[in-house]
Amino acid sequence: MRVPGPAAALATAGLVVAVDQATKQLVATNIARGDQVGVIPGLDFTNTRNTGVAFGALEGGGVIVAVLIGVSLALLLGYFAANRERPWLWLPVGMLLGGALGNLADRAREGAVIDFIDPIAWPAFNVADSSIVLGVLVLLWVVEEGPRRRRST
Template sequence: MSRVTRHGWSAYGLAALVILLDQISKAWVLGVLNLAERGTVPVIGPLHLTMVWNQGVSFGLLKAEHDLVRWALVAFSVGVALLLIAWARKSERLTSAAGLGLVIGGAVGNAIDRARFGAVADFIDVQRLGFFPWVFNVADAAITIGVVLLLLDSMRRERPA
């Protein structure tokens, strides 16, 4: 078995940090703030906290209203995270490691919600900006940023040896 690269460890650490921040923010929104009962809370300017239970996948697509679909989505998310963990193990560049860590952490964070609650807790609402109609969470933001980093890294030219 090959050793984990330095950047691989960075990816794992970032994934753990994303999971921690995602779960802490959801515990705060659901417990302390009690957003499930309050609905929407204005924060500043166009930023509001709005409780949405997302049973589907990204941006509410493909509703998972049956338990079988719910657990299939949990299994899929964990499977993707495991594949990305194996990929991150050999990561030689910080950009790809950061992208992988963000996607792994986001996938696991949302899988935890789906397993615990049957849906993903979304609460960050910037709809008042007028061009982004979705409510999301820390895990969703991490996945999105991670995918962008992976795309940017894939376009990077290799340096000659």
């Protein structure tokens, strides 16, 4: 059976970037910076900017943030290149790559990431952030599933 590879990962990344950038554009167009719109109880859309990484960590980190992103992407792509025959690995790689590229597009354009999904008692985030978090979870599952599958055969 042929395992989907780089093309599937790139298609996934492209989808993530498209949805991320479209939702950020909708927010930037329809909600003034700093304003909130209630979506459902406990969840607002807030037009805000984040110069740090996930959940505002390393706020204003500039060069440090860029280096961390670059190193993380290099490690991810290196792991994918070395393990591309592993079933389903293309999915988390695409999710992580798409999330990183979506946020990098914001940094290049605005100098900060547009965050807007704002639940109570949690920092604001966006579609790219969600894709990164889910991508890490799927990656952990895919990496762990390999040893389990080998033990059971």
